Amino acid sequence: MHNGVPVTTKPKIPAIELKDLQFWYRAGAWQLSLPAVTLEHGQHLFIQGASGSGKTTLLNLLAGITAPSAGELWVQGHAMHQLSAAKRDKLRASQIGVVFQQLNLIPYLSVLDNVLLRATFAGQAAITLQQRAIDLLRALGLTDDLQRQRASALSVGQQQRVAIARALLTQPALLIADEPTSALDANNRDAFMQVLLTEADKCATTVIFVSHDQQLKRYFHFELSMADLAKGVVAC
Template sequence: MINNEPAILLRDLSFRWSPAKPPVLQIPLLEIARGERLFLYGPSGSGKTTLLNLLAGVIKPQGGELRLLGQVLSRFSQRQRDAFRARHIGVIFQQFNLIPYLNVLDNVLLSAHFARLPLAESRQCAEHLLDALGLSTALLDQLARQLSVGQQQRVAVARALVTRPEILIADEPTSALDSDSRAAFMQVLLDTAAEINCTIVFVSHDRSLQPFFSRALDIRELGNTAQLEASC
């Protein structure tokens, strides 16, 4: 049976950092279909990172409904949100957030560990992803702190995808790359994500990346009323 329910549904969602300040985000309705590739843009302070943190379950809205993969995430406890994120959501951070004293393979397998997936299968998947991303087996035992920026970035992608998540969230992952490297990286990222047919929410201020995606949205068009001083 085909599941027509969207991967992500936000309805009357609101979030503020302090009761004394205006809402950072107010979104009457946002639907993101399963398998969709959404490019989300907007100026600094417009609430992009706040929205990603809500989608990842790092923070919780004060009002409205946040539904992911049919689950009402806004009703979950912090522990339930953490468990849901580990199993169903891959996250690529702007600063990559690799563990510097762990090697490449162990950094990737960390996501599988938190998702409580079988080690043998996860290792096989990790090695396949790293190979697809252009990282040779000779690098698997190399420490993360010894890698170039481009290599760290690819390890971060593999870590986000090793659990085969239904949703991939990316926060400005190309900001440290030049234009040629950005285009090459985007193609590898999207090709790799297509293998598992995950929904992608990609945030960037770089509008040149927009053609890689099936839909683009300015976060301000979602009903955002963010104030610069309240942004994350």
């Protein structure tokens, strides 16, 4: 178990702080417990776990979709565990980015619109973030030509990179990635990891990365195993 050791000098508020976080559907039934974890800006955490090990519950919890049953969850100094569902949605829009396993994009929107989708919910006009979106996409290797295309026209690798751009658009404190490389081949996977972490570091975003692929561990500062988190009953 590693607790956060600052790797950057500046930030005073941790990007994410978990204090004895617990979640259960019914008291006494299967539950998820997280140990105390504090991650400073730019510190990345690898959570190792296969699907079916409560991964989705963990992601929903960290992203503020579901509220914890007990404990504390602080994101960028906001007490997520005390916020209403609507406030958590707002906080997620500005402070938490999510990258799924695959099919991250709304197929009928253009690539650029998919990225700018976030601006609406973060309470910012799309126009103010447009330039940042374009720059991010370019940095991730998506040409202006590709940006105007429908999302469904892109390859899986390209779509995953668009997802990174969307997740980082509002320079969030936290980026949650759920096996984003599982649909990629080895070459693409390494390239993806490179751009993900490079771009995240540029805006001092902390990455929490969930995957069963042990080889990816080397990219991260810390690691956790799902097996340690789920107590009591076996996974569903």
